[in-house]
Amino acid sequence: ELNEEDVPFLQLVSKKMTRDAIAPGKYRGGQGYTMIVATKDSEQWGFMTTTQGAKIPPIQGLFGGYACGCYPLSKVKGVDVYDVLLNQPEKFKHSIEEIMNERPFEGAAYTTHHMGMGFEISKRGELFMISQGAGAGYGDLLERDPAGVIRDIEEGLISPGVAERLYKVKFDPVTLAINQEATDAARDAERKARIARSVPYSEFIKSWNKPTPPSHLQYFGCWGDDITKLYMGSADKFRDANTPRPNYMTHPKDVRIAELEARLAALGAMGSDKQ
Numbered sequence: 001e002l003n004e005e006d007v008p009f010l011q012l013v014s015k016k017m018t019r020d021a022i023a024p025g026k027y028r029g030g031q032g033y034t035m036i037v038a039t040k041d042s043e044q045w046g047f048m049t050t051t052q053g054a055k056i057p058p059i060q061g062l063f064g065g066y067a068c069g070c071y072p073l074s075k076v077k078g079v080d081v082y083d084v085l086l087n088q089p090e091k092f093k094h095s096i097e098e099i100m101n102e103r104p105f106e107g108a109a110y111t112t113h114h115m116g117m118g119f120e121i122s123k124r125g126e127l128f129m130i131s132q133g134a135g136a137g138y139g140d141l142l143e144r145d146p147a148g149v150i151r152d153i154e155e156g157l158i159s160p161g162v163a164e165r166l167y168k169v170k171f172d173p174v175t176l177a178i179n180q181e182a183t184d185a186a187r188d189a190e191r192k193a194r195i196a197r198s199v200p201y202s203e204f205i206k207s208w209n210k211p212t213p214p215s216h217l218q219y220f221g222c223w224g225d226d227i228t229k230l231y232m233g234s235a236d237k238f239r240d241a242n243t244p245r246p247n248y249m250t251h252p253k254d255v256r257i258a259e260l261e262a263r264l265a266a267l268g269a270m271g272s273d274k275q
Helices: 002-006 081-087 096-102 146-154 160-167 180-197 201-208 252-266
Strands: 009-017 033-039 073-077 109-113 127-131 221-223 226-234 237-240
Touching (some): 002 009, 073 096, 096 127, 146 160
Antiparallel strands (some): 009 033, 073 127, 226 237
16 A cells, blocks of 8 residues: 555555465465556556566475466456446456456457566556466375365365366365265276376486477576586577676567568568568
8 A cells, every 4th residue: 555655556456366376286385366456647657577487387396286377467458447446346356267257348458468578558547467376286186185175165265167177076066065985986087097198207208308498498598417508599599608698688579570470481471582
């Protein structure tokens, strides 16, 4: 609240627990939360986010627990939410899930992006919405107490469909009464399915290890056991780690132009000269 006295935006939703923003395990990770913000009193204000967790979960699970997902950033443009709150407050929803699925603001543009957003000027009343990641899970999720799963459903932390799909807990959809016999059978079946789709580590590592970083992992630095080579932009751009020098990252606009030109070239639409 003190911050909002000095800056021209409001946190319309601040740190609200996000349903299904979890990392499952025998002991699940702490819940992720939602933030929804909108510029109010300036034409020269904008937002940006850090990229940590945008494409790769920053926290890994332990002993069979899962990492959390990589949650998106969503925007709603072509709306002044302050006018909505003044004249039709019932249209405002307090979760990304509801806003993006129900689309309550007629004529607005609803878009979803990965979390790594560069600085962007925002207009009054446009919504910028993010979900912070969850803490990591601990232990095999098939060993989670079914009563704990049902408690999470009752508290709105996980949706029934996600709970059943992940934890293989069977329950009555109305009363949430646990069917222990069906739960045991579903979990046994999933353990057998794990074995059926698994491969020996010696086989897995042959296809997993690559001599160079994937093309989409730019500016990766060292790769594999070779610490003498720094990858600086792509698999064919590298430097000697013993004599590092400053490196300039390509402007995202130029990266995007190169991607589009490559797609046109693949279609045979570029011609001899760039038009």
